[in-house]
Amino acid sequence: MTSSSSVATAVSSAPGPAGRALALLRALFLRLGVLPFMLAIAFVVFGTLSDQFLTVQNLINLLRQSVYLILVAMGQMLALVTGGFDLSVGTVMAITSVVAALAMQFFGAALPDAAWLAIALGCACGMLAGLAVGLVNGIGVAFIGVSPFIVTLGVQSIGFGLALYLTGGVPVSGLPAGFSELFGFGTLLGVPVPIWVTAVCVTAMGVLMGRMPTGTHLLAVGGNAKAAALSGIDTRRVLLVAYLLCAGLAAVSGLLLTARVETGEANLGGTVALESIAACVIAGVSLRGGMGRVPNVVMGAIFIGLVQNGMNLASVGSYLQMVVLGALLIVAVGAVQSVSFSQLTPPTNGLA
Secondary structure (H helix, E strand, O other), rough: HHHHHHHHHHHHHOOOOHHHHHHHHHHHHHHHHHHHHHHHHHHHHHHHHHOOOOOOOHHHHHHHHHHHHHHHHHHHHHHHHHOOOOHHHHHHHHHHHHHHHHHHHHOOOOOOOHHHHHHHHHHHHHHHHHHHHHHHHHHHHHHOOOOOOHHHHHHHHHHHHHHHHHHHOOOOOOHHHHHHHHHOOOOEEHHHHHHHHHHHHHHHHHHHHHHHHHHHHHHHHHHHHHHHHOOOHHHHHHHHHHHHHHHHHHHHHHHHHHHHHOOOOOOOOOOOHHHHHHHHHHOOOOOOOEEEEOHHHEEEEEEEEHHHHHHHHHOOOOOOOHHHHHHHHHHHHHHHHHHHHHHHOOOOOOOO
């Protein structure tokens, strides 16, 4: 090849402004992932469809509505990064709600002059009940070796049946007023208390996954359980911790939602298992394990809440909302897979 032809080839292959813009967009897409772009698009679309969407009050309501899914999705992430998943998170919310409400009723009647003690004891009973569900899941997966799908699906059925048995299918009412006033409708510095509680949990999860050995062990077990065991990690203990923490976060969500609805509900969290898995998948958490980031999961849960909120303000019917959410999940997963493929494919320089 002559020097003149080489110069001509180089000039012809030099990217123009459009090419440079596409290259920059692709680089941002590979670095940030699909979720920030989907959030930006959703804000633009729903901000155009409704004048109320971008108001401060609606954005606070959006966060308030999203905290329950954020908590459950963070717990679901722990199960997913270990290579499993938890279908019983909705059951944990229901059991926690029912047991806490019944306990508050009992202690409220026994200690009429100590309402906050009754609330504390009720919350403790609800948390213990939720953690018991996680303990069963953890033992089944880690020590007995049963598939997470089978264990959590069975526990889901048992838990919902038990919650319905305890309540007779009737919501448990008559909770202490202070419980709902603080954890359901209370504010601190103008911000709803559930948002503060979730912020504390998000911070703790960030420290766990990014600064503590437990987070590294969770990712290692999900990436390669055999290699993790050979390196000295107690994989059974790690799996047990993952399902206990998953149930604990779902139990906190169940308590906050119980305070919001002011009753103990046996059907609480009916669809939260699939929604939490969807939030994690949209956030780039690998279903094969070994990959997951807390900030992305928080954004994934907020994205689902944002879409639901925007469609409600745009007067989109509930049935059509299910169609839109399902389509968005497919699109998001496809985009995440394309990003992963692009990261694994070495760039070409245009030479044959």
